[in-house]
Amino acid sequence: ETGVTQSPTHLIKTRGQQVTLRCSSQSGHNTVSWYQQALGQGPQFIFQYYREEENGRGNFPPRFSGLQFPNYSSELNVNALELDDSALYLCASIPDLEEDTQYFGPGTRLTVL
Amino acid sequence: QQQVKQSPQSLIVQKGGISIINCAYENTAFDYFPWYQQFPGKGPALLIAIRPDVSEKKEGRFTISFNKSAKQFSLHIMDSQPGDSATYFCAARGHLGYSTLTFGKGTMLLVSP
Numbered sequence: 001e002t003g004v005t006q007s008p009t010h011l012i013k014t015r016g017q018q019v020t021l022r023c024s025s026q027s028g029h030n031t032v033s034w035y036q037q038a039l040g041q042g043p044q045f046i047f048q049y050y051r052e053e054e055n056g057r058g059n060f061p062p063r064f065s066g067l068q069f070p071n072y073s074s075e076l077n078v079n080a081l082e083l084d085d086s087a088l089y090l091c092a093s094i095p096d097l098e099e100d101t102q103y104f105g106p107g108t109r110l111t112v113l
Numbered sequence: 114q115q116q117v118k119q120s121p122q123s124l125i126v127q128k129g130g131i132s133i134i135n136c137a138y139e140n141t142a143f144d145y146f147p148w149y150q151q152f153p154g155k156g157p158a159l160l161i162a163i164r165p166d167v168s169e170k171k172e173g174r175f176t177i178s179f180n181k182s183a184k185q186f187s188l189h190i191m192d193s194q195p196g197d198s199a200t201y202f203c204a205a206r207g208h209l210g211y212s213t214l215t216f217g218k219g220t221m222l223l224v225s226p
């Protein structure tokens with residue numbers, strides 16, 4: 001296994017609500033990326049954090065935000081949920097000394113009704 | 114500029130056959146090309162990867178062929194097994210001050226017994 005865990009596994013929200021998804025990675029993995037995977041599509045990069053600072057962002061609006069904590073955990077927050085936000089949300093951690101490899105968690109399946 | 118095109122969308126191969134999945138990219142700044150395998154309900158798992166200074170890499174039954182001039186790379190699965198049935202994603206890594214993966218849309222492989 002990758003050592004990356006995510007919670008919850010599944011989540012159902014209604015349009016307009018806010019959601020927080022959580023990720024936990026291993027010690028020594030100071031970089032974490034979040035991806036959105038719509039049904040039948042490849043993962044799309046949302047943003048990346050390194051040592052608690054956002055250092056990169058994909059083409060996602062500001063209502064997608066994140067936090068990274070010193071204990072190698074992180075959060076993805078989505079405000080004002082839209083139907084199109086329904087997707088599998090993946091976090092991936094990158095070991096400090098192994099930049100090539102991104103270890104993905106199992107994902108959180110978010111359904112927005 | 115950041116697009117990675119993957120084909121075919123789906124593939125059915127008989128047990129023992131060769132599965133071939135192709136990808137093409139546009140951005141010559143990409144410096145690392147991994148393939149990920151994803152089973153239903155799981156996150157993507159790194160299968161094999163190649164750098165653009167190498168034309169071929171083999172790990173067990175999995176081979177990546179890389180054509181830098183054509184900006185194309187492919188995954189070959191030899192002696193395909195029913196357990197290989199999964200969705201396969203090619204990806205390309207870019208460096209924009211941070212490391213991010215751009216994924217293809219995926220190929221759903223079914224290996225028939």
